[in-house]
Ligand SMILES: Nc1ncnc2c1ncn2[C@@H]1O[C@H](COP(=O)(O)OP(=O)(O)OP(=O)(O)O)[C@@H](O)[C@H]1O
């Protein structure tokens with residue numbers, strides 16, 4: 146589904162990603178861990194098409210197409226979804242309006258009719274219930290005044306409604322309390338399917354206790370310095386990143 | 397200059413009243429001596445009237461045309477009373493005032509000067525602060541008509557009176573003077589809308605407001621003048637103790653428009669001034685507000701927002717004066733501007749003059765562009781860039797529309813605001 150080859154990315158002449166290679170197939174769950182500032186959010190942003198990054202080398206193929214050439218909205222309509230580490234607040238635009246506009250944009254792209262207003266409302270209400278959110282959130286402005294955890298939940302709500310093919314979750318677990326983590330993890334698990342892949346950026350094993358990854362990658366200094374199975378996350382939890390970074394220097 | 401006093405004096409109302417003749421004569425002297433305001437005056441430093449000075453507008457009103465009837469029919473609002481001014485004269489046939497509560501008077505200034513001379517004499521010219529400029533002098537000297545509303549004590553009007561100002565001919569100068577007199581414990585909702593044919597003209601409208609103790613006014617102003625029109629409108633208000641004045645102002649039309657709202661608050665009086673201006677092309681939209689806290693415990697809230705595109709310019713000058721005895725004053729003022737083009741300009745000048753020591757006053761100004769993070773966020777959810785920008789601009793503006801609770805008026809304003817975003821194929825945003 147996603148094939149990243151030798152990707153290098155700069156921000157204002159500064160090298161942030163320095164030769165990323167990553168293959169993600171449908172049905173797989175990949176966890177990306179790594180120290181602060183190592184480039185995890187940068188990778189997520191580049192995948193979703195955020196401006197401000199210079200791709201200086203390498204390729205990104207998504208479903209056989211060149212992802213780099215696609216506008217952000219086309220990527221979204223093609224099924225790439227990023228749950229942001231820091232979702233933005235959008236005063237004056239209600240959650241329910243955005244959800245509907247987004248769903249219709251995706252449907253139109255797929256050659257489907259706009260969603261019927263009643264069907265839409267019952268869909269949204271069903272999803273919001275599974276995420277244990279109050280319906281009042283639908284009529285509030287997008288993320289405005291939401292707590293940190295509420296914002297993360299709201300990202301997953303959007304994801305649940307858009308049903309993307311490639312779900313990129315940037316630290317969705319950070320800032321969630323224990324119960325919320327469980328609810329969100331259940332929301333994610335409910336979306337698991339053989340047609341869908343997940344890239345989960347996280348610092349903590351606790352998310353991976355609920356959602357077992359097929360692969361764990363360690364991103365440091367803009368490179369994937371180590372890849373392994375679910376066990377790797379457990380080892381990192383115990384030992385930190387020090388041993389890997391040294392290994393990288395000597396390599 | 398010919399904008400001004402080429403008036404046919406005999407055609408003005410109230411010519412037989414000596415006190416009014418003196419009133420007009422004094423104003424004429426002032427106008428002849430000083431002319432229209434210039435940028436040398438601090439209160440006009442951002443607004444030059446040079447382009448207006450070059451025009452020749454005449455104050456002689458021809459008969460109304462069908463276009464006025466067209467304009468007027470577009471302005472019909474459900475659930476309102478209505479009084480219509482065509483080229484500065486009340487047109488009773490287009491007005492609808494049936495079913496007003498007992499004792500409420502809504503009439504033309506011309507009629508009021510005949511039937512209620514003492515009332516007009518008592519109030520006319522008394523709501524303005526000491527500094528009167530050329531537009532006020534011009535208006536006092538030559539107003540052709542206007543509306544007088546008198547709401548007796550304890551009477552509450554449960555729906556708005558819609559005062560429609562329309563202009564049917566090019567190169568007219570329309571000059572009206574209105575009085576809103578709201579007695580103790582009475583309440584009025586008042587909507588002014590301004591518009592006219594797609595041509596150059598000048599409309600000058602001054603409204604004086606007198607709120608007695610515990611009286612209440614909600615005033616709406618919908619400025620949708622022609623894109624070639626010049627517009628000056630001032631609302632000057634005197635607030636007795638515990639009175640409450642709210643204004644919602646939407647400045648959408650005109651090539652050069654200046655709006656003034658001044659109010660003076662006695663003990664525990666409150667005012668809330670909200671404004672939205674949407675500039676495009678070469679529009680110049682100027683807003684001058686002055687809130688004088690004259691007595692203790694009064695409250696003012698002011699919030700103006702501007703969206704400025706292309707080569708338009710928005711001006712906000714918000715003056716707040718807290719007099720020495722006005723302790724425990726609470727005052728908040730904010731002005732936020734969204735610039736959509738590198739050629740657009742926002743000039744914002746809060747002026748706080750605080751002579752009391754125990755007060756709570758805050759003010760804030762922002763001038764910025766659309767937040768690119770928000771644009772990207774919407775794109776990342778599948779919305780194209782143009783829609784994302786339009787949604788964000790609309791959301792910025794719509795905050796002011798959402799403050800309107802009268803449903804037909806809310807719908808009309810929403811339409812007026814939406815028509816300023818032609819690319820915006822969206823429904824109201826906050827549900
Ligand atoms: N606009 C920018 N200008 C300059 N440097 C930037 C900019 N954005 C990000 N960086 C730098 O890029 C590096 C990678 O940042 P990124 O946000 O991708 O890290 P991360 O791995 O997600 O970290 P965290 O775990 O703290 O979320 C950091 O050193 C950061 O300071």
Ligand SMILES: [Mg+2]
Nearest residue numbers: 185186187230
């Ligand atoms: Mg990050």
